[in-house]
Amino acid sequence: MSNGLPDRKHLKRIPVWIPDNQSVIYFVTTCCAERRHIFTNNTAIKITLESLIKSAAATDWNIPQICFMPDHVHLLTAPMTEREQKLSKLMQRWKSSSKQRLNRAGIEGGIWQREFFDRLLRHNESLTDKWCYTEMNPVRAGLCSVPEAYPYLGTPEAILKRL
Numbered sequence: 001m002s003n004g005l006p007d008r009k010h011l012k013r014i015p016v017w018i019p020d021n022q023s024v025i026y027f028v029t030t031c032c033a034e035r036r037h038i039f040t041n042n043t044a045i046k047i048t049l050e051s052l053i054k055s056a057a058a059t060d061w062n063i064p065q066i067c068f069m070p071d072h073v074h075l076l077t078a079p080m081t082e083r084e085q086k087l088s089k090l091m092q093r094w095k096s097s098s099k100q101r102l103n104r105a106g107i108e109g110g111i112w113q114r115e116f117f118d119r120l121l122r123h124n125e126s127l128t129d130k131w132c133y134t135e136m137n138p139v140r141a142g143l144c145s146v147p148e149a150y151p152y153l154g155t156p157e158a159i160l161k162r163l
Contacts, residue, residue, distance in 0.1 A: 023078055024078055024079055024083045024120070025076055025077070025078045025120075025121045025127055026076070026077050026078070026087055026118045026119065026120055026121065027074070027075075027076055027118065027119045027121055027127075027130045027134075028074070028075050028076075028077060028087070028091070028116055028117065028118045028119075029072060029073070029074050029116065029117045029118075030072065030073050030091065030095070030112060030113065030116035030117070031071060031072040031112070031113045031116075032071045032072060032111060032112060032113065033109070033110030033111055033112055033113055034110065035071045035072075036071060036109075036110070036111075037070040037071050038070070038071070038102070038107060038111060039068040039069065039070055039071070039073070039152065040070050042163045043105060044102060044105075044107060045068050045152055045159070045163065046160065046163045047098065047101045047102055047105055048068070048073075048098045048101075048102065049066070049068075049156055049159060049160060050101075050160075051094055051097040051098035051101055052066070052075075052094050052098070052156065053156055054097065055090055055093040055094040055097055056077070056090060056094075058093065059085070059089050059090045059093060060079065060080040060081045060082075060085065061077050061078065061079060061080060061085070061087075061090045062077065062078045062079075062080050063075055063076070063077050063156055064076050064077075064078070064155060065131060065134075065154065065155060066153075066154070066155075066156055066159065067134050067135070067137060067138070067150075067152065067153045068152035068153075068159075069137055069138065069141065069143075069152075070141075070143075074134045074137070076121075076127070076130075076131065077090065087118055091116050095111070095112045098111065098112075099111040099112060134153075135147040135153060138150040138152075138153060151163070
């Protein structure tokens with residue numbers, strides 16, 4: 001415990017055991033360090049989204065949907081080349097590059113929690129359910145009255161156009 005964090009033994013990733021004809025899609029949630037409200041303005045979101053787009057391209061991941069909440073981010077992501085691609089490579093690259101860029105923009109200190117939560121979606125119904133739940137997050141948090149009114153929800157390209 002030299003860094004003040006407990007030593008954790010990480011489980012090995014379970015192989016993707018879904019039919020070969022079905023897409024591999026992960027639902028990911030990652031939180032801000034100490035649940036800081038970092039994603040409350042266009043600048044922070046634009047920097048972080050641009051970092052994600054570059055990181056996804058560099059590691060061969062597709063990001064079809066994303067939702068920025070003030071203190072966390074939800075996204076759907078799918079590997080573009082291999083079903084067993086390491087999601088951790090995308091997340092590490094994105095968190096590192098976005099932290100550096102946000103710090104340079106004056107948002108100092110810790111940006112991300114070290115870990116992230118991911119769930120392999122096993123069928124289309126699960127995908128629809130997860131995204132419908134995610135779309136309602138800004139409504140439940142009182143940030144908008146309907147999901148369509150929330151500017152930080154949708155495809156990365158659509159969000160960038162609104163910023």
